[in-house]
Amino acid sequence: MMLDCAIIGGGPAGLTAGLYATRGGLDNVTMFEKGMPGGQITQSSEIENYPGATGHNLSGMDLMIPWPEQCQRFGLKHEMSEVTRVSQNSDKTFTISKSDGSSIMAKSVIVGTGSTPKRAGFEGEDKYFGRGVSTCATCDGFFYKGKEVVVIGGGDTALEEALYLSKICSKVTLVHRRDTFRSAPSTIDRVKNTDNIELVLNAVPKEVTGDPMGVTGLDVILSDGTIRHIDAPGVFTFVGNDVNNQVLLQEDGSFLCDMTPSGQVKVDINMRTSVAGLYATGDMREDAPKQVVCAAGDGAVAALQAITYVDELSHH
Numbered sequence: 001m002m003l004d005c006a007i008i009g010g011g012p013a014g015l016t017a018g019l020y021a022t023r024g025g026l027d028n029v030t031m032f033e034k035g036m037p038g039g040q041i042t043q044s045s046e047i048e049n050y051p052g053a054t055g056h057n058l059s060g061m062d063l064m065i066p067w068p069e070q071c072q073r074f075g076l077k078h079e080m081s082e083v084t085r086v087s088q089n090s091d092k093t094f095t096i097s098k099s100d101g102s103s104i105m106a107k108s109v110i111v112g113t114g115s116t117p118k119r120a121g122f123e124g125e126d127k128y129f130g131r132g133v134s135t136c137a138t139c140d141g142f143f144y145k146g147k148e149v150v151v152i153g154g155g156d157t158a159l160e161e162a163l164y165l166s167k168i169c170s171k172v173t174l175v176h177r178r179d180t181f182r183s184a185p186s187t188i189d190r191v192k193n194t195d196n197i198e199l200v201l202n203a204v205p206k207e208v209t210g211d212p213m214g215v216t217g218l219d220v221i222l223s224d225g226t227i228r229h230i231d232a233p234g235v236f237t238f239v240g241n242d243v244n245n246q247v248l249l250q251e252d253g254s255f256l257c258d259m260t261p262s263g264q265v266k267v268d269i270n271m272r273t274s275v276a277g278l279y280a281t282g283d284m285r286e287d288a289p290k291q292v293v294c295a296a297g298d299g300a301v302a303a304l305q306a307i308t309y310v311d312e313l314s315h316h
Contacts, residue, residue, distance in 0.1 A: 005306050006096050006106035007031040011039025012292045013112035013282030015067045016299030018076035024307045034082040038064035045130045108277040108306040113244040115283040120237040123207035132215025133235050137161035144234040153238035159183045172197045271302040
C-alpha cells in the first residue's frame with residue numbers, strides 16, 4: 001500500500017492539510033496522530049482571535065471539535081499511531097516508521113508535529129496552566145486588559161511579549177533570573193523605556209499562588225534570598241519552545257532535511273523543505289507565528305503543493 005500523502009500530526013496544520021489534500025483529489029491520505037486531533041490549542045480556555053469563531057467563552061477544544069469530522073468527510077483517514085521516523089527511499093518515496101515496528105510508504109509527506117513550550121519549573125505552573133498561567137500573549141493577553149500581569153523570561157520572545165502586553169495591561173512585571181537580557185539591543189531599550197514595565201532582575205520564580213478562580217500572584221526569590229510576592233491574575237512564561245522534530249531525525253543522527261540551528265525546519269513560502277515531496281507546517285517550521293489561523297494556512301499551502309507534486313509524479 002502506497003499513500004499519496006502521509007500527514008504527521010493532527011493539529012490545525014495537519015487537519016487542514018488533510019482537508020485540502022483529500023478534497024483536492026489525492027486518494028490515499030492518512031493523518032497519523034497518536035492522541036486526539038486538535039493540537040496544543042485544545043489546552044486554551046478561551047479563543048477570541050480565530051476568524052469567524054465568535055461564540056462567547058469558546059474554548060480551544062470547542063474550536064477544534066468539528067475539524068476532524070469535516071476533514072474525514074472527503075476521505076481523510078486518521079490512524080492513531082505514533083510515527084517514530086520519516087525517511088526517504090532510493091526511489092524518492094518516503095517510509096513512515098511507527099512505534100509498533102510497522103511502516104508504510106508514501107509519495108509525499110506533510111509534517112506538522114508542532115512544538116512544546118518549555119516549562120519554567122515553578123510550583124503551581126502545571127496546576128494553573130490555562131487558568132492564569134499562559135505561554136502565549138497574543139492568545140491570552142486580551143483577557144488581562146487593564147490588569148497587572150507577570151512575564152517570566154529574558155530572551156527575544158519574553159521581551160517582545162512584555163512590550164505587547166504593556167499596551168493592553170495596566171502593568172507588566174518582567175521577572176528574569178539574570179541582570180542581562182539575550183535580546184536585540186533596540187528591544188531591551190524599548191522595554192527599559194516603557195513606563196508600565198517593571199524589571200525584577202536576578203530573581204527566580206518560586207510559586208504561583210491562586211484560588212479556585214485561577215491565579216492571584218507569583219512569589220519570586222530575589223538575589224538576597226528574600227521572597228517577594230507580586231499580585232497579578234496572569235503569569236506568562238517565555239522560556240523557549242522545544243520543536244517536535246524527532247520524526248525527521250535519521251538513524252545516523254542527521255536530519256532528513258535542512259534545519260535551523262534551533263531545530264526548526266527550513267521551508268520556503270510554499271512550505272517546501274530541502275527534500276522534494278516533504279513539507280513542514282505550523283509551529284515546527286522556521287519563523288512560525290504560532291497561531292491556529294497561521295498553522296491552518298500552512299497546512300492548506302502544503303497540501304496544494306503536495307497535490308501538484310504527486311500529480312507530476314504520476315505523469316512521469
